[in-house]
Amino acid sequence: MDDVEASAQWSPEWRELCRVHGVRACHSTPILSDSGKPVASFVLCLLEPRGPEAWERQIAEFGAYAAGIVLARDRAAAALRESEERHRLLAEQVADGIFVADSKGRYLDANQAGAAMLGYTIEELLKLRIHDVIAPEELPRLPEHLEELSSGGLVVSDWQLQRKDGSRFVGELVARRFPDGRFQGVVRDVTERRKAEEKLREIQERLTLAIEGAGMGTWDVDLRTGASIWSDRHFQMLGYQPTPDGSATVQMWRSRVHNEDLEKVDLAMQRAFSGEAQYVSDHRIIRADTGELRWLSEFGHCILDAQGQATRFIGMSFDNTARNRAEERLRVANQDLEQFAYSASHDLQEPLRSVNIYSELLTARLRGKLDGDTVEYLEYIRAGATRMQALLRDLLAYAQASRREDKAVEPVDANQCFQAAISNLEASLAESGASLSCDLLPTVRVDATHLQQLFQNLIGNAVKYRRPGIAPEVSISAEMQSGRWQFSVRDNGIGIDPQYQNRIFGLFKRLHSQREYSGTGIGLALCSRIVEQYGGRIWVESEPGKGSTFYFTLPA
Structure with a gap:
């Protein structure tokens, strides 16, 4: 302007x-x-x-x-x-230690967390050098570390650091060197993390040793990409040479599964992928190298994402060939043994009937002409033949129970089986004055004859092993337990010492002599065989003089 x-x-x-x-x-x-x-x-x-x-x-x-x-x-x-x-405010708020040092290792700056981590005040720390806080045995590493820092990039390393009071901790150091020679680093106390990592490593090593010692192979499949990682043992089971990194494909495994077993294997995998069940499969494979047929048992688990889709499939395999072959030999041997027992018990019935009949005829024809000893001998013959007939009948029932494994069963009313059993026991029940009580029983999926035999043997034992002068009291009930029916047969008899309670279910196992209580020692073994045939179990709870309660479980 x-x-x-x-x-x-x-x-x-x-x-x-x-x-x-x-x-x-x-x-x-x-x-x-x-x-x-x-x-x-x-x-x-x-x-x-x-x-x-x-x-x-x-x-x-x-x-x-x-x-x-x-x-x-x-x-x-x-x-x-x-x-x-x-x-500065940010550095003071973080829990990690932040340090700056000159080219000679003297501290120029530090945050409060870093000083406290080492047990010093900031003023005390700024009078020290890097060498003063590193454990003495770690110092030989320092020149090499400084040389590595000269590249100007970030360097991550672990160090044993020593506090003012002499205690130590493992510090993870992330450091870099500036062009002017200064160093900057961030230190985090990772002592507990390193201990946890070491513990995990030890656990993994033990698990690996256990799996290898057990002869198991492991596999890990990414279901999104199909990429698979196998252990060396799994490669070897299938007849392949292990790859350096363990990489494999699902098709390599699938091509080895026996054609007749593929359908059941696929079904087991589908159930696992849907989250319905764990993967469990026993199937045959054909080795890639020798063409040999082998049996594998496989167990696997699927990892599902948030949408319930299977993303990862991990598991282990076990060559079960030896056990399967042994089981097959045992199955054949058991079949032969059961056939022998069935045939022997059946074929010996007729000769024993002849012994009984002719001993009775001989006694009748010579009545009055025989001395006392001879009559007694003939009675011994008849009693022995009768006991042998009972033994063979029970042995035949035991063998027959084993021959019905593949028979399809329909639901059966347990009440009807109970009534059939007490009809067969009518004479002994009347003679002993026994009283029976029975709750309303359920429908179960077993063979009706088997259930009748269970009731008949257990109720018959309750009547037989009664206390002198006391009429037997027997009660029968059933309740649902874990998806199966649990039956109980309770009596007021002589009871069983706990030390013998497992023994009584063995074949020909008896706790009393023939003079005390007659029997063949097969009845409870037969009960055990029947119950086990349906995947159940049988046991007893008892004390001497306080009666017994027999329990058994059957499928609903």
């Missing part, structure tokens, strides 16, 4: 201010920021009304330029101070 007094743009206040200071003209040059925006003005004031000369304009422009530089510097310094304060 060439003349302040003549300008209508200036307010009276500004004109008065210029008049007081003798300013007659003003020239303004904008001060620009780094981005080119005006942030202030450099004003050239003249003592007479006129425009600025060229040299005055140059001074004004230089002044504005210099002022812009100063303003930019001040703003940058303020921003730097603000940034440093933010970083």
Whole structure:
């Protein structure tokens, strides 16, 4: 503005201010920021009304330029101070130790957490060097570590660090070296984490040794990509050479499964993939190298994502060939033995009947002509033949129970089987004066003859092993337990010593002599065989003189 007094743009206040200071003209040059925006003005004031000369304009422009530089510097310094304060606050809030050291290893700065981690105050720590907090036996590693840092990149390493009080911890150090030679590092106390990792490593080693010692192979399948990782043992089971990294494919495994077993294997896998059940399969494979048929038992588990989709399939395999062959030999031997027992018990019945009949005829024909000893001998013959017939009948029943494994069974009313059993026991029940009570019994999926035999043997034993002078009392009931029916037959008889309670279910196992209580020692063994045939179990709870309760479970 060439003349302040003549300008209508200036307010009276500004004109008065210029008049007081003798300013007659003003020239303004904008001060620009780094981005080119005006942030202030450099004003050239003249003592007479006129425009600025060229040299005055140059001074004004230089002044504005210099002022812009100063303003930019001040703003940058303020921003730097603000940034440093933010970083300082951040460093003080983190739990990790943050350190800065010079090229000789002397600490230049540290946060409070870092100093406390080492047991020092910040002031104490800044008087130390890196060497002072590293365990002595770790110091030989330091030159190599510093050399590695010279590349300028981040270096991660673990160190045994020593606190002021002499205690130690494992510190994970993330460090870098600046071009000016300074070092910056972040330290985290990972003592507990390293202990946990070591414990996990030991567990993994033991598990690996156990699996290898048991001859098991392991596999891990990514169901999204089909990529598989097998252990060496799993490769060997299938007749393959192990790959260096354990990589394999599902098709390599599938191609080895016996064609006749593929359907059941696929079904087991589908149930596992849906989360319905764990994968369990016993199937045959054909080795890739020799073509030999082998049996594998496999057990697996699927990992499902949040949507319930199977993403990973892990498990183990066991070559079960030896056991399957042994079981097959045992099955054939048992079949032969059962056939022998069935045939022997059946074929010997007729000769024993002849012994009984002819001993009775001989006694009748010679009645009155025989002395006392001879009559007694004939009675011994008849009694022995009768006991042998009973033994063979029970042995035949035992063999028959074993020959019905593949017979399909329909649901049967247990009440009807109970009634059939007590009809067969009618004479002994009446003779002993026994009283029976029976709850309403359920329907079970077993052979009716088998259930009748169970009731008949257990109730018959309750009547037989009664206390002298006390009428037998027998109660029968059933309740659902874990998806199966649990039956109980309770009596008030002589009871059984706990030390003998497992023994009584063995074949020909008796606790009493024939003179005390007659029997063949097969009845409870037959009960056990029947119950086990349906996947159940049988046991007794008893004390001498306090009666017994026999329990057995059957499928619903």
